[in-house]
Amino acid sequence: MADEAGNREAFRIQEFYCSKMGAPIYARLCAAIADGLTRNSRTGTRILDWPGEPTRDALPLRFIGGLHALVRAGADAGMAAVFRGDTSDPEAIAVALAAALVAHDDFLWPWLDGPPQTNEPGRSSELMVGLMEIARRHGPRIELLEIGSSAGLNLLIDRFAFDLGGVKIGPADAPVTIAPDWKGDPIAPVPIHIVSVRGSDIQPLDATDPAIEARLAAYVWPEAPVRGERLTKAIAMQRAEVVDLVRADAADWIEARLAEPQEAGVTRVLMHSVVWQYLPEPVAERIRAAMNAAGARATAARPLGWVMAEPDRAFAHHVISVKSWPGHAEWQQLGTAHAHGAWIKLGIEERDKRRYDLPESAKVVAG
Structure with a gap:
C-alpha cells in the first residue's frame, strides 16, 4: 500500500x-x-x-x-x-x-521504471583494498567473480591503476588512475596478480552503446566532475577491449562458477559493491550457502575469498569487508569508504566493530 x-x-x-x-x-x-x-x-x-x-x-x-x-x-x-x-x-x-x-x-x-545502475568505477579502489588482504593471506594470484556487475565498469579493476595512500597498484600506463583521499592507517604493499575477471548481472548494460553511456552519465552527480571524466575513460577502455559480462541470476551464476575446476595456486574471489541490498533474500541465502559449502572444501592450494563494499545506513558510507577459506571464515571489516570512492579510511575503531557484525544486512542505496 x-x-x-x-x-x-x-x-x-x-x-x-x-x-x-x-x-x-x-x-x-x-x-x-x-x-x-x-x-x-x-x-x-x-x-x-x-x-x-x-x-x-x-x-x-x-x-x-x-x-x-x-x-x-x-x-x-x-x-x-x-x-x-x-x-x-x-x-x-x-x-x-x-x-x-x-x-x-x-x-x-x-x-x-528501474533502479540506477551506477557501477561507479571509483568503488574499485574499495574492492582492491579487500583483494590486497586476500592476497596477503593466500598469495598474489586471484580469479575474480563479480555479481551485480551492471555495465561492467568494475570488471576493469585489473586494467585500472590505483594509488592507495602512496601504494601503487596496476599498470603504470593505465588510462584511469583511481587515487582516493587516504585516511586512517597506511596500507602495507603486497604483490597482487589478477589472472581473470568475470561478471554477471540480472540486467547487464552495454556501456559502449551511446544511449547507455548517456544513461550512466545521468546517474553521475555533477558536483564531482572527476566521476564523469572517469566514467568516459572507463567506457573507452571497454570499447578498446571488452569485459566478460553475462546475463544471469546471481545465485545461479555463483553456484555454477564455484562448481568449475580451480587452478592450483589461484584464489577464487567473489566481489561486489552496492549489490547485496538489491538481492531477494532467497537469492542472498543461496549465495551464502554456496560460498560456505565451497569454503569448507577450500584448501591452501585452492583458497576461496569474498570481498564486499556495501553501505552502512547510519553513516552514509561503505564498509569494506572480507572473509576467506581456509582459516579466515569470519567477516573482517577492514575500513570504511565514501560511497563513490572519494576517500578510504583503513581501520575500524573498536567501539564501531560491533556495528558491522552482519555486513550482509546492509539495505541502503547511497547513489
Missing part, C-alpha cells in the same frame, strides 16, 4: 546522504522534492503513490537521474540552473521542479 509520507521521507533520507557525501546541490534538490512535490504530473503522482520501499528501491536516485538527463539534453534551463548550483533558494528550486515536471512529464516517467 502506498505511503505518501514515507515516499517523501525517502527524499529526506537521500538529502542526508548527499549532505554527508559533499553534494549540497543534490541535497537541496532532495529537500525541495520532499517538501514540494505535487500531483500536477503523472510522474509526481507516481512518486507519491510509490508502492514499494522507496529507499531500498532507490526512488530518489531514479527520479533525479531523469532530471539530470533532462539537463544534459539541454531541455530545461530552469533545472540546469539548479544543477549548476546557480539556483539555491528553496522556493526557486521548487518552482523550477514544478515547471519541469509539467513540461517534461513523458520524458521523466520512464526513469522511474
Whole structure:
C-alpha cells in the first residue's frame, strides 16, 4: 500500500546522504522534492503513490537521474540552473521542479521504471583494498567473480591503476588512475596478480552503446566532475577491449562458477559493491550457502575469498569487508569508504566493530 509520507521521507533520507557525501546541490534538490512535490504530473503522482520501499528501491536516485538527463539534453534551463548550483533558494528550486515536471512529464516517467545502475568505477579502489588482504593471506594470484556487475565498469579493476595512500597498484600506463583521499592507517604493499575477471548481472548494460553511456552519465552527480571524466575513460577502455559480462541470476551464476575446476595456486574471489541490498533474500541465502559449502572444501592450494563494499545506513558510507577459506571464515571489516570512492579510511575503531557484525544486512542505496 502506498505511503505518501514515507515516499517523501525517502527524499529526506537521500538529502542526508548527499549532505554527508559533499553534494549540497543534490541535497537541496532532495529537500525541495520532499517538501514540494505535487500531483500536477503523472510522474509526481507516481512518486507519491510509490508502492514499494522507496529507499531500498532507490526512488530518489531514479527520479533525479531523469532530471539530470533532462539537463544534459539541454531541455530545461530552469533545472540546469539548479544543477549548476546557480539556483539555491528553496522556493526557486521548487518552482523550477514544478515547471519541469509539467513540461517534461513523458520524458521523466520512464526513469522511474528501474533502479540506477551506477557501477561507479571509483568503488574499485574499495574492492582492491579487500583483494590486497586476500592476497596477503593466500598469495598474489586471484580469479575474480563479480555479481551485480551492471555495465561492467568494475570488471576493469585489473586494467585500472590505483594509488592507495602512496601504494601503487596496476599498470603504470593505465588510462584511469583511481587515487582516493587516504585516511586512517597506511596500507602495507603486497604483490597482487589478477589472472581473470568475470561478471554477471540480472540486467547487464552495454556501456559502449551511446544511449547507455548517456544513461550512466545521468546517474553521475555533477558536483564531482572527476566521476564523469572517469566514467568516459572507463567506457573507452571497454570499447578498446571488452569485459566478460553475462546475463544471469546471481545465485545461479555463483553456484555454477564455484562448481568449475580451480587452478592450483589461484584464489577464487567473489566481489561486489552496492549489490547485496538489491538481492531477494532467497537469492542472498543461496549465495551464502554456496560460498560456505565451497569454503569448507577450500584448501591452501585452492583458497576461496569474498570481498564486499556495501553501505552502512547510519553513516552514509561503505564498509569494506572480507572473509576467506581456509582459516579466515569470519567477516573482517577492514575500513570504511565514501560511497563513490572519494576517500578510504583503513581501520575500524573498536567501539564501531560491533556495528558491522552482519555486513550482509546492509539495505541502503547511497547513489
